[in-house]
Amino acid sequence: MLKTGRGAEAPPFLVMDVIAAANARAAAQPPGAPAVLRMEVGQPSTGAPRGAAEAAMRALSAGAPMGYTEAFGLPSLRARISRHYADKYGAVVPAGRIAVTVGASGAFPLAFLAAFDPGDRVAMAAPFYPPYANILTSLGMVPQLLPCDASTRFQPTIAMLEALDPRPEGLIVASPCNPAGTMLAPAELEAIARWCHGNGVRLVSDEIYHGLSYGMAEATAAGCSVAEAGPGSLPAPAAGDEAGGRLSSASLSSASLGPSAIVINSFSKYWAMTGWRIGWMVLPDDLIRPVETLAQNMFISAPHVAQVAAQAAMDCTEELEANRERYRRNRDILMNEMPGAGFPQLASADGAFYLWADISHRTNDSLTFCARMLAEIGVAATPGVDFDPDRGGRFLRLSYCGAEADILDAVRRLRAWR
Template sequence: MKLANRMQSFTSFIVMDILERAIALEEAGHNVVHMEVGEPDFELPAPVGAAMVDALMRGETHYTHSLGTMALREAISRNYLRIYGVEVDPQRICVTTGTSAAFVMLFGALLNPGDRLAMTDPGYPCYANDALLVGASTVRVNPPLPDGSRTPYCLTTEVLEENDLTGVDLFLVSSPSNPTGMLTDEAVYRWLLERDIPVISDEIYGRLVYEDATPRTALSISDDIIVVDGFSKAFAMTGCRLGWIVAPPELVGPLNRIAQNLYLSPPSVAQWGAIAALEQCDDHLEEMRSAYSKRRERLMVGLEELGLKVAGRPRGAFYLFADVSRYDSDSLHFCRRMLDEAHVAATPGVDFGKNGTQSFVRFAYTRDLGQLEEGLARLRRWLPTL
């Protein structure tokens, strides 16, 4: 079969390869500690489940408006006011089939073949592949590595000045970042806007911040910034497949046309659960955030005791990006061995880019403290054998 040329550059998500190998080990009777996938281990919050069952029983199982129900768009708008103090017209909110669909829609609406999307390296790998689908290419912006005096892997205006952004058509900022957990300062958004570079802000981990960090949205900087957010991470709703875009008014019509053609509508039943998530789940969210915070502290100390230094001081998301070069200069090789020999699964840094990533492994703290302790104990026994 003749495949499109783009498939030569369309990479697989290595974390899924690791997960598949881990599942094969489990099927062969081994116990694996999973720190590879970025999926919350928490159950769906009860009010979300109840609202979805209700919706199902009422027969809310049909297509909705392509941009989502007005009830959910209004609930998202109210949430912006309540959490961030920002007024957002519900007409500017487009509900999407996970934030994954949001990126495809936005790139379809904003990028021509040959256009350039800028993103940090390391960064979430799907952005580049989504851009490839519309014939756009990716410009990698490289924040400093951990060996210098600056905060490692942190996107700053200094980093923007150092990189050549000529001809960049769109800049995607992800804060907190996957895989580093770093937050991006407001100055970065302002720098880009002053140079008329359109910005998308991926805020899917925005409610999962720790220490003294508070939830922030780039919408409080400017309505010209396109914001993407979703329910998967903060509300443990990955399978519900719901996200949203807040777009400038002139972009809503084009996004609607793309949604009509690509998806028809976001999942209907899940949209009723999403309203409950925003309006009845503050306590659930806080419980999950506080559990992640404790896990983060424990895993960070545990990894560093083993000589796996964490890059910087990650303040959000649920990942630690740790340097394994003391044991192996090839993080993919390290991860394969760690899985086969210690039965601990984590994701090699090379899944996220090329900027020093061969030395790093992403550990997700999406398992409870008991399992994280078990993972650390296995590493404590295994690392000295290398």
């Protein structure tokens, strides 16, 4: 019998199976039947901003060759991302520390391979984005789950990290997170970054939902390089910052939350460019060349035309902010109406575009529950077991990045179904 590799044993990303089931249901619908409401996948329904599409068309019409770029991407795009950190966070992030990747999905294996070895433990909050654990497992690393709940707002804490013995080699945090939509306050992210840097734990900060928050301040773990700051050199928060749950502008502008952290971001969510497959990483000094050589060998470069479009997208602020306001309205509808539709226990949904619902009063089998929901009322949702194998049978995730009319229709159907 032929051998198969460790990667062949990776668990499925179940949301993709839900997408396939929803597609099949939609294809089998008779004419005039109510549409399947797609709330299973985190894909903005708007598509790329107009300016991004127009930039791509101009480049193609001009006959540009659109060949390989440097492994870390177009210099002009890297410079524009660097300016984004200055404009949004007051952070000084040199373009030389920015790597453009084939989506955030292409960034994670680069980060894991450069930072960790087979057998290394990488901690993360549970519930979590499934590919974190699936990619780590495929690479021979060990996901170390930190069971979180509403008491910690589904985010990890310093106390949880201190309780780990031995210490993990890495920690993944996400703020806003998928699936719960909760965020770490800037002071909390700073404390975790300090703890990781001081304890030799590599922090990987997933920031792909930045830009999509609804009242809480966003902070980035992108900061000064290891050459610029060592352990213990991070500035203390200004007086009153921790009590207020956020950093002062002076602390943020120092840009020193995570001098050893890896930051991963993407054009898929705020910029609504899922199929263009463009993400980026902010790297600490010690990982710049290792990640570059891995990227050269694994991907060569991200798609050239998509990089052109992504650079243009960063200047489409008016359109993108209109998208965010639509998500906010959808979020508010669900937070207000879902309790009356039989879903009273909801995570706080500070950001992203997901609602994490506790359905333990109705079932402990979210897989079957979601299958019934799709079959009986045509609402597609993702079962919680995709995000937490041990406790996810009591939860489901709903995405609210679609049309407002669909959100209202989903609430109506769910209210009648209960």
